[in-house]
Every structure is written in C-alpha cells, then in structure tokens.
Amino acid sequence: MINIIKAQILDYISSALCLAILITRIYLEHLSLKARRRRRRRNVNYKLSIYLISFSAIAVVSRTVVTHLYLQLGAASPPPQPIDNSYIVGKILVLVARVLFTLVLWLQISLMLTFYDLLVHDVKVVDWVLRVIWGLVVATLIGVVLATFLECQPFSWYWDGDHFCQRGYIQLAMQTRCNILLDVVVLIVAFPLTRLSKHTWPQKLRVYALVGLGVLCIAISITRLVQTFKDPGQYSRTIWASIQTLVAVFISNAPTIYGSINTT
Numbered sequence: 001m002i003n004i005i006k007a008q009i010l011d012y013i014s015s016a017l018c019l020a021i022l023i024t025r026i027y028l029e030h031l032s033l034k035a036r037r038r039r040r041r042r043n044v045n046y047k048l049s050i051y052l053i054s055f056s057a058i059a060v061v062s063r064t065v066v067t068h069l070y071l072q073l074g075a076a077s078p079p080p081q082p083i084d085n086s087y088i089v090g091k092i093l094v095l096v097a098r099v100l101f102t103l104v105l106w107l108q109i110s111l112m113l114t115f116y117d118l119l120v121h122d123v124k125v126v127d128w129v130l131r132v133i134w135g136l137v138v139a140t141l142i143g144v145v146l147a148t149f150l151e152c153q154p155f156s157w158y159w160d161g162d163h164f165c166q167r168g169y170i171q172l173a174m175q176t177r178c179n180i181l182l183d184v185v186v187l188i189v190a191f192p193l194t195r196l197s198k199h200t201w202p203q204k205l206r207v208y209a210l211v212g213l214g215v216l217c218i219a220i221s222i223t224r225l226v227q228t229f230k231d232p233g234q235y236s237r238t239i240w241a242s243i244q245t246l247v248a249v250f251i252s253n254a255p256t257i258y259g260s261i262n263t264t
Contacts, residue, residue: 076234
C-alpha cells in the first residue's frame with residue numbers, strides 16, 4: 001500500500017539525484033563553453049544547453065516543493081466533508097505539479113535536440129528537420145498543459161466532489177502519447193547521425209547511448225501509463241512521476257556528462 005511517506009521519500013530521492021546530475025552537467029558545460037571561447041568556436045548551443053539545464057533544475061525543485069505541499073494538504077486523499085480551502089489549494093497544486101512534471105520531460109527532450117543540433121548544424125536537411133521537431137515540442141507542450149487544466153469542466157470539479165475527471169486520465173494519456181511521439185522522432189533523427197563519418201567515435205558512442213536510453217525512456221512511459229490506470233490513486237501517480245523524472249534526466253544528461261569527462 002502506497003502512502004504519503006513512501007511517496008515523499010521517493011520524490012525527495014529522485015529530486016536529489018536529478019539535481020546532482022543537472023549540477024554536474026552545468027559545471028561541465030561551463031568548462032566546455034570556456035574552452036570553445038578560447039578556440040573561438042560556435043557557442044550558441046552550449047549557452048542554450050546551460051539555460052535548459054538551469055530551467056530543468058528549477059522545475060525539478062519546484063515540482064518537489066509543490067508535491068510536498070499538496071500531499072501535506074491532503075489532496076491525494078478522499079475529500080473532507082465539508083471541503084475546506086486547504087483541500088482546494090491542494091487540488092490546484094496537483095495540477096501545477098503535473099505541469100511542472102511535463103515541463104521537466106519536455107526540457108530533457110530539448111536538451112537532446114541541442115546535442116544533435118551541435119553535431120549537424122552544417123547539414124542543411126537535418127538542420128531543417130530539427131527545426132520542425134522544435135516546433136513539435138512547443139506545440140505538444142502547449143497541448144498537454146491545456147489538457148491539464150481543461151479536463152474538468154467546470155473547473156471547480158477538480159476539487160468539488162469525486163468526479164472522474166479528477167483522475168486526469170485524458171491528460172495522462174495525451175502526455176504519454178506526446179512524450180513517446182517526441183522520443184520516437186528524436187530516435188529517428190539520431191540514426192543517421194551514427195552514419196556520418198566525420199564524427200569521432202566518442203561522439204557516435206554518445207549518440208548510440210542516447211538511442212538505447214531513449215528506448216528505455218519509452219518503456220518507462222508505457223509502464224507508468226499502465227500502472228497508473230491499474231492504481232489510479234494520486235500517491236501511485238506521484239511515485240511513477242518521480243521515477244520517470246529521474247530516468248528522463250539521467251537519459252538526456254548522462255551520455256554528455258560521460259563524454260565531457262573523457263575529453264577534459
């Protein structure tokens with residue numbers, strides 16, 4: 001039986017590990033940026049990566065704080081009678097946590113795109129494809145955020161009574177499908193990169209690693225979807241979100257961290 005203590009402990013552990021990975025990545029990116037400045041090389045992607053990593057860290061911390069608050073306010077428990085203001089605030093924070101979780105996932109996909117763009121910035125066809133994918137990232141993010149806040153109509157149904165829409169199945173399904181779609185598209189783009197002879201073997205190995213880990217990310221997304229439908233409680237959903245957050249952060253940053261350490 002999943003309870004509030006287990007959900008919070010796992011969320012704290014997941015967030016701490018995510019922050020450790022992201023802080024390490026930021027440090028290594030700063031070193032790479034300084035080295036490229038000395039060599040007068042293109043720095044746009046490195047600066048963008050640092051911004052995306054920083055936003056990821058902020059989103060991870062914010063989600064942990066919001067998750068702690070809504071669990072303490074009883075938003076994952078059956079509604080009290082009568083419904084008080086703290087429960088209403090908790091239910092609204094659940095929606096905020098879902099948006100922050102989505103933001104973390106989409107930021108990790110964006111990080112992978114910046115890595116690919118760094119490898120193919122001089123290949124016009126692939127560069128054009130990446131621009132289209134960037135547009136898809138923005139469009140799907142907007143779609144999932146809208147689904148998060150519009151699933152219950154009227155909006156007060158999110159806390160008033162025990163309505164089916166409170167479980168967020170439509171939002172969950174849309175989020176998972178869009179996330180898998182983006183992962184698949186990114187994997188499709190990655191395969192041609194392994195064939196480009198101009199890239200070094202360390203670069204190719206990083207691409208291969210991202211491809212393999214991307215498949216793992218898709219498997220985790222599907223598992224989370226299935227498990228959430230089996231156990232629709234908010235505690236279970238919180239735990240699986242924590243697991244997927246850690247996996248996504250690891251997948252999008254570990255190969256680059258490994259490559260940076262080997263080249264420094």
